[in-house]
Amino acid sequence: LDSDTLNLNIDTDSIPAPPYDYIVFLGVFEYLEQPRTASMKIAEATNGIIATYCCRDETMDILDIEGVRRKRGWITDFSKYEFLALFRVCGFEVVGEHTFNRADDFEQFVFHLKRIV
Numbered sequence: 059l060d061s062d063t064l065n066l067n068i069d070t071d072s073i074p075a076p077p078y079d080y081i082v083f084l085g086v087f088e089y090l091e092q093p094r095t096a097s098m099k100i101a102e103a104t105n106g107i108i109a110t111y112c113c114r115d116e117t118m119d120i121l122d123i124e125g126v127r128r129k130r131g132w133i134t135d136f137s138k139y140e141f142l143a144l145f146r147v148c149g150f151e152v153v154g155e156h157t158f159n160r161a162d163d164f165e166q167f168v169f170h171l172k173r174i175v
Contacts, residue, residue, distance in 0.1 A: 068083070068086065068090065068096040068099065068100070069090050069091050069092050069095075069096060072099065073099050073100070073102075073103040076102065076103035076104065077103055077104060077105070078103055078104045079104065079105070079106060080104060080106040080107065080108060081100050081103060081104040081106070081107055081108075082107075082108040082109070083100075083107075083108075083109050083110075084108075084109070084110045085110055086109075087109070087111050087134060087136070087141065088111065088112055088127075088130075088131075088132040088133065088134055089131065089132065089133055089134075090133065090134060091133060093134050093136075093144060094144060097144035097145055097148060098148060100145075101145060101148030101149065101150060101173075102148075104173075105172065105173040106170075106171070106172055106173070107145065107150065107169070107170070107171040107172075108168070108169070108170055108171075109168070109169045109171065110158060110166060110167065110168050110169070111136065111138075111141045111166070111167060111169070112132070112159070112164040112165070112166040113136060113137055113138040113141055113164060113165050113166070113167060114127070114135050114136065114137055114163065114164055115162070115163050115164060115165070116137050118163055122163075123135055123163060126163045127163070127164075138165070138167065142169070142171075145171050149173050149174050150171040150172065150173055150174065151171065151172060151174050152169055152170070152171055153170050153171065153172050154169070154170035155167050155168065155169050155170070156168045
């Protein structure tokens, strides 16, 4: 991190002095207690988002998913559609996505989202 990087707890902190061209979060939403509130804060502060998320495998039983994800320390269990919906309801659309990592129980994506004008 450099002096231009803001380090904050998106669950509890407000985003200081927006707007920003882009907000980037990598490996964050898996650990959030209040992901819907966080997505709204982010959406209010920027027109562009770069994000990663390890989306749950929708073919697995939810109890199996929760057990595996909790062992990793992850709190949230969003499918790809559910994760992107957090930002769609705030006026964002996906303009790019790339699979970054994959395991038996998740697929990790890098998403590029932009505000719909």
